[in-house]
Amino acid sequence: MPLYIKIDTSYLFIVVEIIFNMSLLPFVVLLFAGCAVAVSNRIIGGEETTIENYPYIVQVEMYHSGNWNQGCGANIILRDWVLSAAHCFEGWNYRPEFRRIRAGSTYRDEGGFIHYVDFDRKHPEYRVLALYDADINVVKLTTPLVWSPTIQKGTIAPQGYVLPDNTPVVHAGWGDTTPGEGIASRVLRHVEIYKVNNSLCTDRYRELPGPNVTPNMICAGLLDIGGRDACQRDSGGPLYAGNVIVGIVSWGHGCANARYPGISTKVSSYTNWIIQNAR
Known part of the structure; x- marks a missing residue:
């Protein structure tokens, strides 16, 4: 393979309670x-x-050829921040407005609540030591999440x-x-x-x-x-x-x-x- x-x-904060x-x-x-x-x-x-x-997980949807489709996942860490992989927020056509998250839904690409991406911060050592070393980023949302039984911050x-x-x-x-x-x-x-x-x-x-x-x-x-x-x-x-x-x-x-x-x-x-x- x-x-x-x-x-x-194709195209949790986290540690609010760190021990x-x-x-x-x-x-x-x-x-x-x-x-x-x-x-x-x-x-x-x-x-x-x-x-x-798993109320801490959200879908990352990507805009491509006029459509939004789930392409990655992310993890809720604060009301307006999620944690994901850096490689999900890059590419030849990447712009923050071409990413959004869907929170609070069991189903792919339907239900729940949509929140758009303001910007992301990739770890500065991403791809330095090895191709996918430090493959991590934090993502700022344009609007805050609302806590519910299906939307919660992770640890x-x-x-x-x-x-x-x-x-x-x-x-x-x-x-x-x-x-x-x-x-x-x-x-x-x-x-x-x-x-x-x-x-x-x-x-x-x-x-x-x-x-x-x-x-x-x-x-x-x-x-x-x-x-x-x-x-x-x-x-x-x-x-x-x-x-x-x-x-x-x-x-x-x-x-x-x-x-x-x-x-x-x-x-x-x-x-x-x-x-x-x-x-």
Whole structure:
């Protein structure tokens, strides 16, 4: 399978409650409420869920050829700020007015509430150490979100936190449900996988031409099994450990690949920068 970033190619604050003085471990070993998943159905390998279980996630819609379509995900951090992947806010035709978010809806491209983008701030080290290193940005909305059972701010991991290997983690999003077919899900889905050792993941990706895995990334999947993962159009969305956002979906070699896990930006490498810039 080819290497690709997890974005539509067609065309929480956060830490309002960051827990600096206690370990995250009691949180990350528990699945977020409502996150139990089945092997059948599909994000890839997951099952349908509702926005009430993930009120921190929003859709990023992109304007292209006269139409708006969901192409990425993002994470609510304040009433007028969301957290996403830098690569979702760039490209030959990118302008802030060509991005908007849809909050509070279980369904792709329908329902909920629309908020347009004022501007985004990409991390200054984006693409410096490696092609997708620091693939993270904060996005200012033109109008504030209104809190409700389906729209809530998320919590992110503290600066420097290291997620233990083999911790269960969860992807949620509206991305492709089958590798390579480009068929997005109409309904929000979620899937449980496991954090993969970074050194092992780095060594595996060195077998391939292309981007390198860095210490600022989290690898996750079912190693040597495959079948569960985020996919295209899930970029910018969350990787949860417990109810904490530990990763931002970034890139990978195919989707749900047994040998090469999916890769998310490690939020805890950038927590201080997020807090300083989302204001």
